[in-house]
Amino acid sequence: MATQHSRSAARVMISPAVLLLLAWMLIPLGMTLYFSFQRYNLLMPGAHPWVGLMNYKLFIQNPAFWTALINTLLLVGGVLIATVVLGVLLAILLDQPMWGQGIVRILVIAPFFVMPTVSALVWKNLFMNPVNGLFAWLLPKLGMAPYDFLTQAPLASITFIVSWQWLPFATLILLTAIQSLDSEQMEAAEMDGASALSRFWYITLPHLSRAITVVVLIQTIFLLSVFAEILVTTNGGPGNASTNLTYLVYARSLLNFDVGGGSAGGVIAIILANIVAIFLMRAIGKNLDA
Amino acid sequence: MxxxxxxxxxxxxxxxxxxxxxxxxxxxxxxxxxxxxxxxxxxxxxxxxxxxxxxxxNYTTVQERSSYFRHFWNSVVISLGSTVIGLIIAVPAAWAMAFVPGKQTKNVLMWMLSTKMLPPVGVLIPIYLLFRQFGLLDTRTGLVIVLTLMNLPIIVWMLYTYFREIPVDILEAARMDGASLRKEIIYILTPMAVPGIASTLLLNVILSWNEAFWTLNLTAAKAAPLTAFIASYSSPEGLFYAKLSAASTMAIAPILILGWFSQKQLVRGLTFGAVK
Structure with missing residues (x-):
């Protein structure tokens, strides 16, 4: 039973966290919004005239925006599909009885702990480099022509690198979920003569739906903001071929010093992230309350 | 079976x-x-x-040429600093929400989660300009502030899910036996809360160590942690694979080892308690 006294004590204990987060959200957000209506470039000192929706118009009319938008969706979608599909298969495999299960699990989750700049540079140089990379040696052995991954297929290569980083996360969560599956139900289905495929389809997959939703939600939050991997591999290029929205706003803001335009882009990025978030929260809300 | x-x-x-x-x-x-x-x-x-x-x-070359250990130390200070400050702010909050839940507790938690949906790039310019204004660019203090605020929702959520599992009945029993509030906290609650706090600390150090948006954008040479230091290898001169590998190995080794200890906490922390 909470007394009046303990309630007010609780309020005091919660308020620092709430106030700090509120400030962290509102002050920068307000500033972004404010700047987005001004003509404001750090290289041009002087007044920052009010220009209405001009920055938004310019940002959206720029073909780079649409390229970046599509790239963002392709990157997020590609990584989600790869990590969820492979994650489910890998989780099922790791759940089987085997020797050295603990060690295999350690090997599988390791990429998650590698910092983004390291994994991107290792893949870029040690593996994908068209002259010295391991793939440059391996492909001819397999009868294939040498291939410059980050130049000829930059977005697909980055999608691959990011998938490698996030596969462990999906696998670990799905494995945790699989391990809570009722084995008696499985055995009953097996005795009734259900095939492995139909057991997977009618028992395992429905059981995993909640965990899959969680994986999709959390990965989407992080994947919309992929940045370091692009910065150190392709710098968004060639052209805009591997520029996502985060990178485009960064380039506009800190490379072109265009505060107004960058802010408009930032607001657009926030709106898009929120649209995705609403969809996901709704999908997850159903799943999480159960 | x-x-x-x-x-x-x-x-x-x-x-x-x-x-x-x-x-x-x-x-x-x-x-x-x-x-x-x-x-x-x-x-x-x-x-x-x-x-x-x-x-x-390669290991000695990397250190001599680019004072590797300064960046290593920056990573340690930034990830530990932001985590400890985050815990100091979050422990009371999570504690109150777990043990004295009010009508608004659920909403406050959901709102905190929603702040994580805000893409960092949306507030890049204001943070950059504020940092420039207050001389926080390329300082460890600045990064500690940003990373603390960025990870605060995860810390609160994680602690909350741990604290909620502490049985409240045990407190009533202690009270019946005549324990004072002070004794309750020291002898009963603290020992039961320590594992949860330790797990939260571990996971948060890992997340901060690998954070690569703010660390890349807000540091130059002085306060650069390992994420930013490694990024400097993206435009190299001459042969550098072995040196890049040595720098990378040293950057990931400590966190790889910590990470392997934290598998279980990782699932729980990053799913906000939805999968355990």
Whole structure:
């Protein structure tokens, strides 16, 4: 039973966290919004005239925006599909009885702990480099022509690198979920003569739906903001071929010093992230309350 | 009850899982091996797996040329600093929400989660300008502030899910036996809360160590942690694979080891308690 006294004590204990987060959200957000209506470039000192929706118009009319938008969706979608599909298969495999299960699990989750700049540079140089990379040696052995991954297929290569980083996360969560599956139900289905495929389809997959939703939600939050991997591999290029929205706003803001335009882009990025978030929260809300 | 499997089946599982596990781990293993090669051996075809002359030269070169340990220390200060400050703010909040839940508790928690949906790039300009204004660009203090605020929702959520599992009945029992509030906190609650706090600390250090948006955008040379230091290898001169590998190995080794200890907490922390 909470007394009046303990309630007010609780309020005091919660308020620092709430106030700090509120400030962290509102002050920068307000500033972004404010700047987005001004003509404001750090290289041009002087007044920052009010220009209405001009920055938004310019940002959206720029073909780079649409390229970046599509790239963002392709990157997020590609990584989600790869990590969820492979994650489910890998989780099922790791759940089987085997020797050295603990060690295999350690090997599988390791990429998650590698910092983004390291994994991107290792893949870029040690593996994908068209002259010295391991793939440059391996492909001819397999009868294939040498291939410059980050130049000829930059977005697909980055999608691959990011998938490698996030596969462990999906696998670990799905494995945790699989391990809570009722084995008696499985055995009953097996005795009734259900095939492995139909057991997977009618028992395992429905059981995993909640965990899959969680994986999709959390990965989407992080994947919309992929940045370091692009910065150190392709710098968004060639052209805009591997520029996502985060990178485009960064380039506009800190490379072109265009505060107004960058802010408009930032607001657009926030709106898009929120649209995705609403969809996901709704999908997850159903799943999480159960 | 574990299901009975034939030895053949078990052997097939084992082989398949080990092959896939080693494939996934291979880039890390290859980086570690390359860090012990000479630059010439690092790019030799056919690739040399173990049959090369092992050398520690790259590790000393990386330190001498670019004062590696300063960046390492920056990473330590930033990740530990932001985590500890985050815990100091979050422990009371999570505590109150877990033990004295009010009508608004659920909403406050959901709102905190929603702040994580805000893409960092949306507030890049204001943070950059504020930092410039207050002289916080390229300082460890600045990064500690940003990372603390960024990870605060995760810390609160994680602690909350741990604290909620502490049985409240035990407090009532202690009260019946005449324990004072002070004794309750010192002898009963604290020991039960410590494992949860430790797990939260561990996971948050890992997340902050690897954070690579703010660290790349807000630091230059002085306060750059390892994420930003490694990024400087993206425009190299001459042969650099072995040195890149040595720098990378040192950057990921501590967190890889911490990470392996934190598998369980990782699931719980990053799913906001939705999957345990």
């Amino acid at each position: 574990a299901r009975a499997v034939t030895p053949q089946r078990k052997a097939i599982n084992t082989i398949a899982a080990w092959i896939i596990g080693l494939l996934i781990f291979f880039p890390i293993l290859w980086t570690i091996l390359t860090s012990f090669k000479t630059e010439a051996a690092a790019v030799a075809f056919p690739p040399q797996f173990l049959n090369f002359d092992w050398t520690f030269e």
